[in-house]
Amino acid sequence: MNTSDNNELYGLLAEFPGPEPLVQATAQVYAAGYRRLDAYAPMPVEGLAEAMNFRRTSMPLIVLIGGIIGGLSGYLLQYWVAVIEYPVNVGGRPLHSWPAFIPITFETTILLGTFAGVFGMLALNGLPRPHHPLFGVAQFKRASRDGFFLCVETSDRKFSLDQTRDLLTAAGAIEVIDVPR
Amino acid sequence: MAEHDNKTTAADLLHGDYTYGTVTDKISAVVLSGRTPRSWYVGFAIAFALVMLLLWAVTYLFVRGVGIWGIDIPVAWGFAIVNFVWWIGIGHAGTLISAILLLLRQEWRTSINRFAEAMTLFAVACAGMFPLLHLGRPEYFYYLIPYPATTGVWPQFRSPLMWDFFAVSTYATVSVLFWYVGLIPDMATLRDRATGRFAQITYGILSMGWRGSARHWLRYQRAYLILAGLATPLVVSVHSIVSLDFAVSIVPGWHSTIFPPYFVAGAIYSGFAMVLTIAIPLRKVYSLQDLVTIRHLDNMAKVMLASGMVVAYGYIMxxxxxxxxxxxxxxxxxxxxxxxxYGWCYWLLIACNIAIPQLLWFRAMRRSVPALFILALVINVGMWLERFVIVVVSLHRDHLPSSWGMYYPTVWDWATLLGSLGLFAALLFVFIRLLPMISIFEMRELVEEKQEQAP
Structure with a gap:
């Protein structure tokens, strides 16, 4: 389907009047077989990602792994220092005094879990990404204020400039804008 | 009396006819319009003067050593530790509001969480300074970090002071990250609304290229919720560990199992008092009464009353x-x-923390802005006195009457305390000027909810 026209375009951006029309339109376009699309809203909108059949994220798993690594390394560091590298005998008390190691183990668990959560979220989202074709569209500035947008990308196998435009208009778009690359 | 007391609706939390656009404009205008109120300049000037006082006091401390303070044996922990515990406690309310109230789905947190989190960061910064100043040889504070030193010496991980170091540094790091993650979508809003090139580029870099994609929002919300889940036990652990600095020792008045929960309740109590101390002038100066409503103040007063009762239970026990x-x-x-x-300190603390705050039982008091402001100040003072009583009064007469002594703070003790208040205030003033003090995207969510609830 890729014509020379499409090579100069990133996609078609359609604006919708509010969160609910955007969710409906997204579901409609997804149902029409489009897959390379994304919706943009100034706040999280319930059901919007689900309308694109995007439900599961690996965030919980990433944080879990981060937390486990943090906890293990915190505990092992203390064990290694207190038992192997620098044992201090205090009145014959056991070197492996595990209850005293719990507070720091807890803190390193939280610390690494948080790092995993924050940097994992940014990495999965492909951020930081200073530039994006959408920023070339003047109207897109409103996506962080009160604009609700749906973008169908030209890389979609079903993409056709006219048909996709008609579909978006039929789905209730106020305006459909060409997004240059 | 309780006719509309039962269920908080979005309309209680957001007055006026705001749309997504106008609520965005209202909050971002504080940062972007460039018209800074005169009171900001006056307030910042005073705070900045106090920061200079702090620098003076700290410089003199570094030159002469901790002998310039009133500390001596038996009272070797003076104002520095009192201030440390007080400031770190204040920080806890920010995390409580942003994390615990998020998990409990308390929507009224929305318009206060951002500056409460900022308050946490600045309070932790003030707190973190004091143990280092107290060290006497602050240039060696890095001995606390476990690293392979050429001396072959490692830190003692069984010491509560090491736990404290890990707890406070983790708390500071997690608070910064949590706050920053919350700011990313609002940075994008400022980037798109800024007119100056410098502001566009700065907020653009800080926003990391956020564009509000639905997939991004989903991961963002999951991550934010999980971070809140991590921050919740963290905040409880931090003041518990701070209390273990005392409770693990054998000093009478410190060696007590009630300390961890009692410190955490005290932290929430003083933190909410500080949030009110900041929120009340802020909403007035920037005309935010529609966003930070009487309902918010009322709710915070109730949390304060409840945590104050836990503190009272601690005293009784x-x-x-x-x-x-x-x-x-x-x-x-x-x-x-x-x-x-030091008996007068104790009775003053009972008056400030237990007796006077009982006025909060009255709805009229909770909804009277000036009364609430004065009460918040009283509680701030009371909680500082509590830490003074715990630290100084316990130390000055312990097991051996032959080693009893008195502690008198010097002018340098007071200068450092006042200076830390100035540092806290100055950082807050800068924050208000440069970053959105209310979470803009969460206010847009509230607008949506209000529209849905409207008949």
Whole structure:
């Protein structure tokens, strides 16, 4: 389907009047077989990602792994220092005094879990990404204020400039804008 | 009396006819319009003067050493530790509002969480400074970090002071990250609304290229919720560990199992008092009464009352156990606390933390802005006195009467305390000027909810 026209375009951006029309339109376009699309809203909108059949994220798993690594390394560091590298005998008390190691183990668990959560979220989202074709569209500035947008990308196998435009208009778009690359 | 007290609706939390656009404009205008109120300049000037006082006091401390303070044996922990515990406690309310109230789905947190989190960061910054100043040789503070030193010496991980180091540094790091993650979508809003090139580029870099994609929002919300889940036990652990600095020792008045929960309740209490102290002038100066409503103040007053009652329970239990234990040192500690040379501090603290705040039972008091402001200040003072009583009064007369002594703060003690207040205020003023003090995207969510709830 890729014509020379499409090579100069990133996609078609359609604006919708509010969160609910955007969710409906997204579901409609997804149902029409489009897959390379994304919706943009100034706040999280319930059901919007689900309308694109995007439900599961690996965030919980990433944080879990981060937390486990943090906890293990915190505990092992203390064990290694207190038992192997620098044992201090205090009145014959056991070197492996595990209850005293719990507070720091807890803190390193939280610390690494948080790092995993924050940097994992940014990495999965492909951020930081200073530039994006959408920023070339003047109207897109409103996506962080009160604009609700749906973008169908030209890389979609079903993409056709006219048909996709008609579909978006039929789905209730106020305006459909060409997004240059 | 309780006709509309039962269910908080979005309309209670957001007055006026705001749309997504106008609520965005209202909050971002504080940062972007460039018209800074005169009171900002006056406030910042005073705060900045106090920061200079702090720098002076700290410089003199570095030149002369901790001998310029009133500390001596037996009272080796003076204002520095009192201030440390006080400031770190204040920080806890920010995390409580942003994390715990998020998990509990308390929507009224929305318009206060951003500056409460900022307050946390600045309070932790003030707190973190004091143990270092207290070290005497602050240039060696890095000995606390476990790293392979050429000396072959490693830190003692069984010491509560090491736990404290890990807890406070983790808390500071997690608070910064949590706050920053919350700011990313709002940075994008500022980037798109800024007119100056410098502001566009700065907010653009800080926003990391956020564009509000639905997939991004989903991961963002999951991550934010999980971070809140991590921050919740963290905040409880931090003040518990701070209390273990005391409770693990054998000093009468410190060696007590009630300390961790009692410190956490005290932290929430003083933190909410500080949030109110900041919120009340802020909403007035920037005309944010529609966003930070009487309902918010009322709710915060209720949290304050509840945590204040837990603190009161702590005081009662301390006194009861001192008597019930039959331990003469504990009994004398409590007698000395009430009727010794620092007895007036104890009674003032009971007045500030327990007696006067009972006024919060009255709805009229909770909804009167000036009364609430004065009460918040009273509680701030009361909680500082509580830490003074715990730290100084416990130390000055312990097991051996031959080693009893008195502690008198010097002008340098006071200068450092006042200076830290100035640092806190100055950082807040800068924050208000440069970053959105209310979470803009969460206010847009509230607008949506209000529209849905409207008949």
């Amino acid at each position: 301390e006194t009861f156990i001192a008597w019930y234990s039959g331990n003469i040192f504990e009994q004398y500690m409590m007698y000395n606390r009430m009727f010794g040379p």
